[in-house]
Amino acid sequence: MVLLQTMKIDPNKERCSEQLPIADFLKSYNEDLPSQFSHANISLLEEFKKTHPGLFSTDNTWSLGQHRKKFMDWLPQQKTSSVTSK
Numbered sequence: 503m504v505l506l507q508t509m510k511i512d513p514n515k516e517r518c519s520e521q522l523p524i525a526d527f528l529k530s531y532n533e534d535l536p537s538q539f540s541h542a543n544i545s546l547l548e549e550f551k552k553t554h555p556g557l558f559s560t561d562n563t564w565s566l567g568q569h570r571k572k573f574m575d576w577l578p579q580q581k582t583s584s585v586t587s588k
Contacts, residue, residue: 518567524548527564531573540577550576 522530524547532541550573551558557569 518570519565521561521563521565524562524564527566527569530566531570539574542573542577546577546580547573549580 517530524544528542528544528547535541547564550569553576554572557572558564
């Protein structure tokens with residue numbers, strides 16, 4: 503008798519590991535974002551990428567799993583520095 507084990511696919515894990523172009527990452531990042539977090543835009547994402555080039559492969563894709571948390575941590579510093587530099 504052979505038992506087949508059903509593999510459960512975690513949609514969040516798949517979503518986090520998917521490699522996305524910047525526009526799709528932006529949409530996914532802002533989707534369901536809690537109100538206390540700042541939303542992203544293309545210019546902020548491009549600035550983040552310039553600041554952290556080592557996080558990006560040569561194909562210039564983004565993933566929620568690799569970039570979302572790091573971008574969330576980086577973003578408030580950018581908002582603060584833009585306010586204090588005015």
